[in-house]
Amino acid sequence: MHSRLSTPSSKPSCPYSNCGRCRLSTVCLPLSLSLDDIHRLDAIVQRRPPLQSGTMLYRTGDPFNAIYAVRAGALKTWTTDIHGREQITGFYLPGDIAGLDGPANHQHSNSAQVLQTSSVCKLPYHLLEQLGSKVPGLQRNLLQLLSREIVHDQQQRRLLSRSSAQTRVAAFLLDMSNRHQRHNLSATEFTLPMSRGDIANFLGLTLETVSRTFSHLQKTGLLSTAGKHIHIIDLEQLSDCAQTD
Amino acid sequence: MHSRLSTPSSKPSCPYSNCGRCRLSTVCLPLSLSLDDIHRLDAIVQRRPPLQSGTMLYRTGDPFNAIYAVRAGALKTWTTDIHGREQITGFYLPGDIAGLDGPANHQHSNSAQVLQTSSVCKLPYHLLEQLGSKVPGLQRNLLQLLSREIVHDQQQRRLLSRSSAQTRVAAFLLDMSNRHQRHNLSATEFTLPMSRGDIANFLGLTLETVSRTFSHLQKTGLLSTAGKHIHIIDLEQLSDCAQTD
């Protein structure tokens, strides 16, 4: 819609800041690299004009070329089964890196779509691999990144496996809260980038159940919602909810 | 209990065959490495006498030192929540590699236990990382390995998220079948290394529901079971089950 964010074809190397100056560098790939190494990483990062909601970053089956770091905005990723049903596998907020399913088979098993106007850094994977051989710290960060995704997926699996609708929704909201807090944003007040349907799909529930659960959490005074805007009133009790059952 | 884990100070390099001769080399880390590189990998692999059922490989919170490749037998891994409830995160058969949750935080988030008498190769992670810098193919395989774990976890999540008990059990059995077939073993007749309770926990169901589902699959003639021994009578129909709903 608005193209006010698109930059003219000026200096190509550094139109949207760089890794060294990015305030996400403490949670993203540059983590604990030397300034010198960050510059080398910087050189292979492709920064782009902001993408608008709905833009596809990649689709299931696409050849795998790059992973994507979110600078601002939000993405969702999903897989599609043989009947065409979609299963959302993750939401990616600033500092997160999407596309780590790619190296498995040299192609994406997920599709990735922009949920809100977003800035995304594209990291060509073969260059990352090459650089990783020369910069041990980067190699380590890459492996750590993948491993964290594994651990996160396992936590998610626990959630889907043995907990009630209320527990799932509470845990989901807490996860969102934590990820906002990570960027020095309010832990108790934020706007969800995804629809109720997306949340339901992600949590393995129906849209209606999610809606009812939101309502119930409001009635009991833990929460206050206005559409996608969330205000967590009692963070501690919500935290209890997320662990009960 | 048993301190059989300590290796005798005999020839340390090659007591139980080696990667080059291991028939799992086509699915394990050596995949598509040169003979020379396989030897270098070989040099850091610690092979051990078979471990008996119940042996713990590592526990949640243990410092992360190594990943473990299964040569023979089976492992299970699980996480424990703050209430002490366990959630099984995976079963590892020959050719699988456990412990990839470790790099995330330099400690294991899972515990790993031997389900049947098993042979396991211990791969010290810091040596793997070092070798990875020198052997690009190994680095690539490592990253691919982690990525595959991510994709597999995502498939698992789909299963837990939006499918009936019957679908979950059918998909579980098919997964087991495929993994047996991978090693040129029978796809239709095998012995499960884990209990019904373990299956239930893994699939996010109760023990009773799993048992009932097994019974139902038998009544409808897709399956024949005797305790842990499974005979898949109609693989195709079972495959349909795993995708229906």
Next chain:
DNA sequence: CGCCCAGTTGAAGAATTTCAAACGATGTGG
């Protein structure tokens, strides 16, 4: 103004869990 979409709410239905009992194989002690 009225349509459309995302979200909410209600009531009936279906599936799984829970509680309970019983089974069969295995192992132990009298």
Next chain:
DNA sequence: CCACATCGTTTGAAATTCTTCAACTGGGCG
């Protein structure tokens, strides 16, 4: 050798939770 306890598993019936189907609401936009 048999009685008995134990463990993993199976089966039954009631209770609970979530889904399904359906109607309704309210804001945004042509």
